[in-house]
Amino acid sequence: MWAIEGATGLGAPLAARLSADGIDAVDVPARLAARVLMLSTGHGRKSDSDDAISVGIAALTAVGLRSAAVDETITALRALTDHRDDVVRTREHALSDHQPR
Known part of the structure; x- marks a missing residue:
């Protein structure tokens, strides 16, 4: 144990x-x-x-x-949350690159 x-x-x-x-x-x-x-x-x-x-x-x-x-459910939810965070971070980075200066 x-x-x-x-x-x-x-x-x-x-x-x-x-x-x-x-x-x-x-x-x-x-x-x-x-x-x-x-x-x-x-x-x-x-x-x-x-x-x-x-x-x-x-x-x-x-x-x-x-x-x-x-708990497989928690593992799946963590993976989805991590993926969402990555997508949001990528989007924010892309938007900040296209801001007028």
């Missing part, structure tokens, strides 16, 4: 890869991991090893964490 902090954000590529390989993972919200980090270390300073431990502890002790499985 894997635990991913922010599986719908920065952790999405890892969540997608694990899901494609049939590996189960849970999504640990960043706030929960930060709370565990603060309580366990006492200082709240971040390091990769402290972050990994806090995410693991949160995954083992928290109840009701969501599965990090990839």
Whole structure:
């Protein structure tokens, strides 16, 4: 079992890869991991090893964490939104090139 902090954000590529390989993972919200980090270390300073431990502890002790499985609908909507943003950016760039000076 894997635990991913922010599986719908920065952790999405890892969540997608694990899901494609049939590996189960849970999504640990960043706030929960930060709370565990603060309580366990006492200082709240971040390091990769402290972050990994806090995410693991949160995954083992928290109840009701969501599965990090990839939601195909969200993936499709993200792709459409990204495409729309690209089209709008291209249009704005084209319009700005043709403005009278």
